[in-house]
Amino acid sequence: MNWQSEITAAHQRVAAHVVRTPVLDFNGFGLGHSIGLKLEQMQHTGSFKARGAFNTLLSLDVPKAGLVAASGGNHGAAVAYAAQKLGHKAKIFVPEMAGPAKIALIERCGADLQVVSGVYANALTAAQAYEQETGAMQVHAYDAPATVAGQGTVMAEWEDQGLDADTVLIAVGGGGLIAGAMAWLGRRRKIVAVEPALAPTLNEALAAGEPTQVEVSGVAANALGAGKIGQICFDLAQQTQVHSVVVPDDAITAAQIALWKETRQLVEPAGATALSALMCGAYTPAKGEKVAVLVCGGNLSDDPFG
Template sequence: MKWKSLIGAARERIGGHVRHTPVAEVRLPGIDLPVALKLEQMQHTGSFKARGAFNTLLSGPVPQAGIVAASGGNHGAAVAYAAHHLGHDAQIFVPEMAGPAKIALIERTGAKLTVVPGEYANALAMAREVEEASGAMQVHAYDAPATVAGQGTCMAEWEDQGLKADTVLIAVGGGGLIAGAMAWLAGRRRVVAVEPETSCALHAALETGAPVDVEVSGVAANALGARRIGEICFGLAMQQELASVLVSDAAIAEAQRWLWQEARQLVEPAGATALAALISGAYVPAPDERVAVLICGGNVAPDPLA
């Protein structure tokens, strides 16, 4: 697949619909060089997901039945937002674990929202039933070329902003964001996957040699709680011999606190997961290694200003 051209086309397509999010540098204890951050929690609806949502909806005709999507919360909010701004009806399915802040965010878009018992996989099953029965267009959260190409625009944008890193750390749920990064970079920089110990579909797949179902739980499960890694992500990860590390819930919480106390960035657990690898020592850069971290989501629960 010609990912560079797909991501380049996605940039042109979504340029007037998404934000160019800022970058920053921070100093972390024990790390010699500044760490670059991409503040994607400042994207529309509080996560990078708006990129893939707009790219999908702008890539072709949308059926009269509208759009359907399953999500742990952030993808659903992004699809609902994109659908609203482009004039389409949307049905969003989220699991109960999405939490009140993300549920309220989706409700504010005017989309039809269904909260499903259980986890993301249950919401996806219901969304697929609606897709088959109604003819609505399914916008997959991570395992579709248009989604991955849209997410890849984040890394392309970061490089245009002067990224100098040797290594980029990215949190992984279903794999759409890191797949987009790998697709764009094509091995030019080292990419490291960071997952919670209790929601680690990619790590399990890399150990096993194929995508497998995993149990999901923990503080970041409503954003990183995919039961099985996407095929696109897994294929790219195998091609590029992707490095993978795991972090504890305690490390994620500490990274959240650090981002707020030291950088005044308020992020959700998933948004802090990649930085947790550095703060906890799960990933230790070499003395001269330039490291960057993608901060991916800011929908904190409960909403501090609700």
């Protein structure tokens, strides 16, 4: 697949439907050097996921049965939002661990929502059964070409905004976001994949030589808790020789607090995961290495304002 052309087409396709999210250079977080930040938590529905959802809906024929998606929360909200804006009906399955704020967000976007017990994998099983029963189109959260191309528009947009970095740190769940970044960048810049130590899907897959099922838990599990890395992401990670690190939950929470205290950016744990790798030393840049961090989501489990 020619990912460059796919992402270029996706970038043009979704431009009128997504936010061109802001970027800034910031010297703080106790790092002793400036880093670039892209604030993708300011995207529609609070995460980058709207890009993949709109690209999928705009590039494929949606059947009369509508759409179905399984999600830890952010993807479901994005699909619900895109479906509402484009006039399609959507059925969304989420696990209880998505949390009340994300569940309420999906409901506000007008989707038919079903909450299932357990983890994301249970929601995916239910969504697949619904797809078979109704003929609805499955919008996969991370392991589908249209989703990956849509997420790749983040990096295309960031470069268009003048990204000045040798290395970009990106949080990983199922791998759609980082797959889009790897597909766009190839080896032109170094990409560091950052995962919670309690949900190391890509890290374990790279060690095993293939995607493998991983037990997931921890503070970021409702966004970075896919359990098994997507095949597209795994293949691209091998091709680009991505650098993989894991971080403890306390480092994620510390980065989340730092983003609020120092920049007044309120993000969910997943949104702070990439930054945490720099703050806790899981990734230490070389002298003179220019580094940037993608802040990917702002949907906390509980609404801070009730």
